[in-house]
Amino acid sequence: MIIKIENLYKVYRNGSMEVTALRDVSFSVQKTEFLSIMGQSGSGKSTLMNILGCLDHSSAGKYYLDGEDVSQIKGKKLASIRNRKIGFVFQSYNLLPRLNALQNVELPMIYAGTSSKKRRSASLEALDRVGLTDRIHHKPSEMSGGQKQRVAIARALVNEPAIILADEPTGNLDSRSGEEIMGIFQRLNREGVTIVMVTHEPEIASHTNRIVAFRDGRIVSDEVVENPVQAGL
Secondary structure (H helix, E strand, C coil): CCEEEEEEEEEEEECCEEEEEEEEEEEEECCCCEEEEECCCCCCHHHHHHHHCCCCCCCEEEEEECCEECCCCCHHHHHHHHHHHEEEEECCCCCCCCCCHHHHHHHHHHHCCCCHHHHHHHHHHHHHHCCCHHHCCCCHHHCCHHHHHHHHHHHHHCCCCCEEEEECCCCCCCHHHHHHHHHHHHHHHHCCCCEEEECCCHHHHCCCCEEEEEECCEEEEEEECCCCCCCCC
8 A cells, every 4th residue: 555544633823713625534445546636626635735745734634655654754854755755757857948848857866865876867767668768868858748748757767766746737738739748647546656646637536546535625436437448548
């Protein structure tokens, strides 16, 4: 089991006002699962992803990541866990414009203190896994949206994390590029990569193996997708 959430609450306070973003949320994610989290704006899905990504803490409840209780860990130790165990893919790519594809992919390994030789080797391998070996020296301004998202996926893979968290990864892409990205995710999942993805698009969620739906901070459904749509078919 990669993720285990128990009775999670998240309350935001603004002066005397309180807003409960998550209410008694419990669920787990097994190794090699590919699941999507759905819900309207304000449903709690983004708050949950921030907690899963160790970018925020819950107000109550437990969060186990790869067997470790990270609920109360803070500071540098939490940052280290985040860098080692989690790969992030964002809607807006979050690439550094002055760096080429290879340099962008290397970044998590620089933070991890990996040697330059190993960084280059691992980054080239990650770019090969997403079909971008012919773009390693291109900067983001020289790439299409789909290519930039492939770089972001390679960057998420390079430290061999326990899980990849993808937040609306097709949100800025046209339908063809979005389909290509889902094809990459499906292939990576078949290779054993665990992926949790937030999306508001049912057609994108239909490519995953499980759909967890949120409303008003609670899970309202958690269903296995019997026959996920295969991208490109």
